[in-house]
Amino acid sequence: MRARPILLERLRRRMLVPFFDRLGYDLVPANPDWIHRPLSGREVEHLLANAAAILQADLAAAGIPVRGSVRAMVEEFWSLIPHAPVRQRRGGSGFNGALQLYVAMRTLAPRFVIESGVFRGLTTWVIRQACPEAQIRCHDPDLSGLQYRDARAHYATVDWARADLSALDPDATVAFFDDHVSQARRVVEARARGITRLLFDDDAAGHRIHAHGGPAHPTIAMVTALRDDPEPIRWLHNGRAFEQRPNDPLMREAAACIARAHAFDDLHRATGYAPARLTAVTLRRRGAGPEGASP
Structure with missing residues (x-):
């Protein structure tokens, strides 16, 4: 049964990898990082315990009340993730990002979820495992690459900000953004709704x-860092110069909306998997000034 995968791996290493290396490309198997995992009890315990402790601290720092045991949630995820129906290595979430999202959604326990940016469908699957009864609205301009389609979710190619969400209770809703759209814009749009x-x-x-x-x-991170800093952020990527100015009107409007923001630990030191970048944000309610900020 394993003869074909072994032969394909030998072909990849001996012929395809050297060929693509000469062209300046890396050829790697399209396997998710979670297929690699410790097996001995001591190492598994170390990974789970450290991940749970970090996530517990992150939830507290984000002001998210914990319902149940974070350690139990991490154990649940550890058992679930090998069965994920999406196989991806580049792009999308890996083990750490999926774990953070699972624990955050389990703890927030929303009745409604808006997901902006679906890609192959892994995060939709994670949200469904964490919130089996939630109504999920999935928005992405291109749904052709889905490897997982949730049977009970509503899919749309229209931007979430233009969708009819009148049936959703805002107080029972969590919005998850992984759509490569200005995060300041998404803050302003969410508060308006x-x-x-x-x-x-x-x-x-x-x-x-x-x-x-x-x-x-x-x-x-830029919105919160530049609230009181007049110096622009400038950077170079692939030979192109970028700049973000603190006096951008969208920046100022988004900053006024945010009551609390916390960037989760990337979990790499706990799990060894690729770092994740999840941030939890709580907004001030419409009509509330700074004194109306959430605790």
């Missing part, structure tokens, strides 16, 4: 954005 609980992927800080791959900006 009364949605105050947000999760963002790819929230790159100014001192790290040069190595990120060109995310949409301003990011949440």
Whole structure:
């Protein structure tokens, strides 16, 4: 049964890898990082315990009340992730990002979820595992690459900000953004719709954005860092110069909306998997000034 995979791997290493290397490309198997995992009890315990402790601290720092045991949630995820129906190595979430999203969604326990940016469908699957009864609205301009389609989710190619969400209760909704659209814009749009609980992927800080791959900006980290700093953030990526100015009107409007923002630990030191960049954001309710900020 294993003869064919072994032969294909030998072909990849002996012929295809040297060929693509001469062209300046890396050829790697399209396997998700979670197929590699410790097996001995001591190492598994170390990974789970450290990940749970970090996530517990992150939830507290984000102001998210914990329902149940974070360690139990991490164990649940550890059992679930090998069965994920999406296989991806480049792009999309890996083990750490999926784990953060699973624990955050389990803890927030929304009745409604808006997912902007679906890609292959892994995060939709993660959200469904974490919130089996939630109504999920999936928005992406291109749904042709889906490897997982949730049977009970609603899919649309229209931008979420233009969709009819009148049937959703904003107070029971969490919006998750992984769509490479300005995060400041998404903050302003969410507050206009009364949605105050947000999760963002790819929230790159100014001192790290040069190595990120060109995310949409301003990011949440930029919005909060530049509130009282007059110096623009400038960086070079693939030979192109970028700049984010603190006096951008969208930046100022987004900053006024945010009551609390916390970037989760990337979990690499706990799990060994590729770093993740999840940020939890709580917005002020419409009509509330700074004194109306969430605790």
